[in-house]
Amino acid sequence: MGRNNYISLDPREIAYTDLRSRVKDAIDLAVVQARKSNGGYRHGSVLFRGPRVLGLGHNELRHVSWVTSLPGDAGDTNLTDWNVHAEVSCLHNVRKDLTAGADMVVVRIGRSGAIRLSQPCSRCLRTVTRQGVRRVYYSITEDLYGRIDLAALDLPRGGRSRGSGSPLD
Ligand SMILES: [Zn+2]
Secondary structure (H helix, E strand, O other), X not given: XXXXXXXXXXXXXXXXXXXXXXXXXXXXXXXXXXOXXXXXXXXXXXXXXXXXXXXXEEOEEEEEOHHHHOOOOOOOOOOEEEEEOHHHHHHHOOOHHHOOOOEEXXXXXXXXXXXXXXXXXXXXXXXXXXXXXXXXXXXXXXXXXXXXXXXXXXXXXXXXXXXXXXXXX
């Protein structure tokens, strides 16, 4: 099936022209962020509440270098690049007490700079939900966006949870 990385949901699709101005402003900022990505895919993300921008993020390949400092470790078998997704990168740049009730935008740009699909992966959705984010808008095409109301998802909020049953079914 190949879609196990995504939580099954039925996002609401909204035409770009119907988005509120504050969301469009956040999208513009997210596109600028996406251009800063240093990995294969260029995603940018913005956390905002009303007109206030709370945080910015982009896809980042972070070189995990601690293993190379081990004495006698000349190989590269444990060396890796860790891809920090734009949504999580964004949250890293926000004060923890500001995330609850905020909205997030995430976009992807292709090689030509055109807007492409940027549906959040399940790991990011869980992370932003846990931090109390209210709503995520993501790009589908230049003209179409998806909106996910996180409160409607049956995901753990506000800290650790053991979960129950099969939350992905
Ligand atoms: Zn992700």
